Amino acid sequence: MNIKAISFSVFAAALMLAPLAAHAEDIPENLKGSGEVVITSGGGTWEEAQKKAFFEPFTRDTGIKVVLVPEDHAKLLASVRLGQPEADITSVPGGALAGFVNKQAVEEMDYGFFAPDTLANMPEAMKNKNGVGALLYSIAVAFNTTKFPNGGKQPSNWVDFYNVKDFPGPRSLPKCEKLVDGGLLEGALMGDGVPADQVYPIDMDRAFAKVAELKPNVGRWWVAGADAPQSLIDGEVDLAAAYNGRIFGARQQGAPLSLSWDQSLLQYDYWVIMKGSPNKDNAAKFLAYISRAQPQATFAEAISYGPVNNEAFNLVPKELLDVLPGAPELAKKQIFQNYEWWNATGPDGRTNWDVALERCVALLSQ
Structure with missing residues (x-):
């Protein structure tokens, strides 16, 4: 982070x-x-x-x-x-x-x-x-209020984030090395309808399938925490998985950004x-x-x-x-966020993070 x-x-x-x-x-x-x-x-x-x-x-x-x-x-x-x-x-x-x-x-x-x-x-x-x-701190669904103005229909959770029909526009998601910090798989599961209290243990097959589904609509895969709000400000994307502090910092400087706490990850x-x-x-x-x-x-x-x-x-x-x-x-x-699950090791000695990282890299290289 x-x-x-x-x-x-x-x-x-x-x-x-x-x-x-x-x-x-x-x-x-x-x-x-x-x-x-x-x-x-x-x-x-x-x-x-x-x-x-x-x-x-x-x-x-x-x-x-x-x-x-x-x-x-x-x-x-x-x-x-x-x-x-x-x-x-x-x-x-x-x-x-x-x-x-x-x-x-x-x-x-x-x-x-x-x-x-x-x-x-x-x-x-x-x-x-x-x-x-x-x-x-939190990773949450953030968006540009120019695209989704106050008083109108705004994205409020990960289901909305993954709903490109009702909330069209390019997205920003964390790149593989930030998949834990950026809540990539947790957000994907909730975006696929999994209740928040049933996210863990993470079903990697289901989560990566959802990410793959959204992939054509991802305009920026971010690494640095500042990338997500900046891509929103620049108009490169309309929605982003972003840190709450980054969004509030940008808003303080007049940026037309907002976020929803619904289904946000507590980190x-x-x-x-x-x-x-x-x-x-x-x-x-x-x-x-x-x-x-x-x-x-x-x-x-x-x-x-x-x-x-x-x-x-x-x-x-x-x-x-x-x-x-x-x-x-x-x-x-x-x-x-359940760090114990992310750090748990399988029979091969690899952590869930190791396995997810390998799968993420393979998906983004396709």
Whole structure:
């Protein structure tokens, strides 16, 4: 996923952000300490939002210094293999977690530092043995409102996306290397009428048959997250599978784009502690601190990602509940992407992702 450099959400710039961070005296004693914790960061508005919500309040309230290094997973994994990890913590897409685990690159999570109410308000998918949820984002059906104007008939789900008769025009779908991040097969199955709660386990034959059916109407196969909205803006396509943050970022700049949350995929990143971390306890304290409701709410206000603590939705302005992935009303229309299924291996040792990638490449080369 390459959406971490997106601009502030359409609402963020207009909001006066209230300081939600707790005061030091409200912080449990077990989270306080000394020394440092080294964390990777992607820069830009992503890093600014993290500084506001996580890094600066954590240091102020606990006495533990946060040191940032540029995010480079290849370099980080190499340093772990040498037994000298250059960072204690990084974030990885949910679908990539198994790869880090298989490389023996991460420590098991220590949830002993987490307050009971924090854990109780986090969805189960966010409390993995090897990582804790970092944020929620979504892939959804997006469209150009010039082609499908407000007040008229607009596509609202994957069934509509695959319905070229009632919603004519070229489409944009993720290319094979982004088939998981872009929800290619999940969208195809729902487009073929499979109910959201029956998408997994994915019937690859049925999904790829649906993609093949739509293939003549695909005007752009995207790789970078910015490609989908740009192809909509340029008029190259009329509908696209796109990240919610990208669409809201484009709308903020005046682009005639919209999206539907119906049947959108809830996706997520994990924070992980690197194997051999010299500041393992401080890393666990940091993750316990930022997973609380108030830091999560501050982060959600600063950038268009959903919080991983459900209580945070009660702390953000009501206007944001219409645009944050995982918000209570939106979540009723969404489906959590099942990374465990994607990373499961068959008798031949290949993951479902490996098999799907091979099949996707074969289909697109025809």
